[in-house]
Amino acid sequence: MTFDPVADWPAWRDRVVDRLQRDHQRATPQRMRIVETLWHHGHLNVDELHREVRKADASVGYATVYRTLKLLERCGLVNCSNFGDGTARYEVHSGAAEHHDHMICTDCGTIVEFENDAIELLQEEVARSHGYVLKSHRMDLFGICPACQALAPR
Amino acid sequence: MTFDPVADWPAWRDRVVDRLQRDHQRATPQRMRIVETLWHHGHLNVDELHREVRKADASVGYATVYRTLKLLERCGLVNCSNFGDGTARYEVHSGAAEHHDHMICTDCGTIVEFENDAIELLQEEVARSHGYVLKSHRMDLFGICPACQALAPR
DNA sequence: CTACGTGCAAACTATTTGCTGAAAA
DNA sequence: TTTTCAGCAAATAGTTTGCACGTAG
Numbered sequence: 001m002t003f004d005p006v007a008d009w010p011a012w013r014d015r016v017v018d019r020l021q022r023d024h025q026r027a028t029p030q031r032m033r034i035v036e037t038l039w040h041h042g043h044l045n046v047d048e049l050h051r052e053v054r055k056a057d058a059s060v061g062y063a064t065v066y067r068t069l070k071l072l073e074r075c076g077l078v079n080c081s082n083f084g085d086g087t088a089r090y091e092v093h094s095g096a097a098e099h100h101d102h103m104i105c106t107d108c109g110t111i112v113e114f115e116n117d118a119i120e121l122l123q124e125e126v127a128r129s130h131g132y133v134l135k136s137h138r139m140d141l142f143g144i145c146p147a148c149q150a151l152a153p154r
Numbered sequence: 155m156t157f158d159p160v161a162d163w164p165a166w167r168d169r170v171v172d173r174l175q176r177d178h179q180r181a182t183p184q185r186m187r188i189v190e191t192l193w194h195h196g197h198l199n200v201d202e203l204h205r206e207v208r209k210a211d212a213s214v215g216y217a218t219v220y221r222t223l224k225l226l227e228r229c230g231l232v233n234c235s236n237f238g239d240g241t242a243r244y245e246v247h248s249g250a251a252e253h254h255d256h257m258i259c260t261d262c263g264t265i266v267e268f269e270n271d272a273i274e275l276l277q278e279e280v281a282r283s284h285g286y287v288l289k290s291h292r293m294d295l296f297g298i299c300p301a302c303q304a305l306a307p308r
Numbered sequence: 309c310t311a312c313g314t315g316c317a318a319a320c321t322a323t324t325t326g327c328t329g330a331a332a333a
Numbered sequence: 334t335t336t337t338c339a340g341c342a343a344a345t346a347g348t349t350t351g352c353a354c355g356t357a358g
Binding site: 084105106114116118119122123126131133134135136138140144145 | 266272281294
Binding site for chain 4: 026028045046062063070088
């Protein structure tokens with residue numbers, strides 16, 4: 001579950017290339033730069049991602065970022081979230097089984113990921129008790145992170 | 155917790171008027187029509203709400219619906235949610251203590267509200283274990299409702 | 309040499325805002 | 334008679350798309 005962003009990058013890059021080829025999609029330099037940036041910085045929105053990608057290649061256009069993210073999402077290689085600031089945020093989707101939720105600091109925007117099997121079981125139970133077949137869920141916790149608590153005590 | 159949309163309307167209307175007056179905001183006919191529509195139909199987005207309000211008064215403008223919803227939200231009289239269709243959806247916020255989450259049918263869009271204290275406790279625990287002070291949360295379950303399961307068996 | 313991918317700019321969608329006249333305090 | 338509201342239309346923000354040129358298979 002824990003991963004080393006530097007050491008694990010080659011394996012992830014290969015996986016992305018394979019997955020794209022399977023769909024007869026090309027692993028272009030632009031696409032790979034976007035994937036790599038997202039690998040190293042999670043939870044970026046399109047604007048932030050675009051700015052970051054441009055540090056490596058200033059010619060990459062806004063539309064390419066959007067189109068690439070859509071493509072990666074269709075391939076199950078990235079996930080999209082919405083934390084209420086009006087922009088979509090993306091992160092790489094490392095494994096099929098892995099699911100996590102987010103806790104967002106409402107002061108500084110820091111995002112922590114967490115997993116909680118007990119909650120997931122209870123969600124299943126809620127769905128079942130209403131006759132629903134659960135497909136997916138989204139859970140975001142909003143609060144104040146330790147650092148911001150220290151800055152504004154009381 | 156259960157409420158009768160018809161019988162309980164006068165009490166709610168009075169509460170809205172009181173709350174607005176406290177903020178030196180006027181309970182105009184347009185605003186009250188919007189509140190009443192939202193009282194009778196929950197989880198509407200702005201477009202749907204506007205269309206519904208226009209059945210009673212065709213002169214009400216789009217901007218008024220937006221501005222009224224913002225106002226009501228600031229007063230704690232309505233809640234805003236996002237279920238991933240790109241539009242904000244609103245519902246009346248009946249009581250201070252009451253909190254509920256949503257389960258959405260991904261086929262027909264039906265929305266069921268539920269409360270689960272066990273999950274809320276676990277959320278508190280997750281926040282505490284990361285040193286966060288929990289302020290609020292959002293949890294949406296996506297699945298197939300009983301009716302849609304019956305329509306498309308297997 | 310054909311199909312796919314890119315960058316640009318224009319289009320679109322949901323939401324917000326400026327302005328002028330109407331209406332309540 | 335001053336402040337708050339409403340309706341309209343124009344502006345904005347995030348995202349998508351059409352087009353003409355490039356580039357990989």
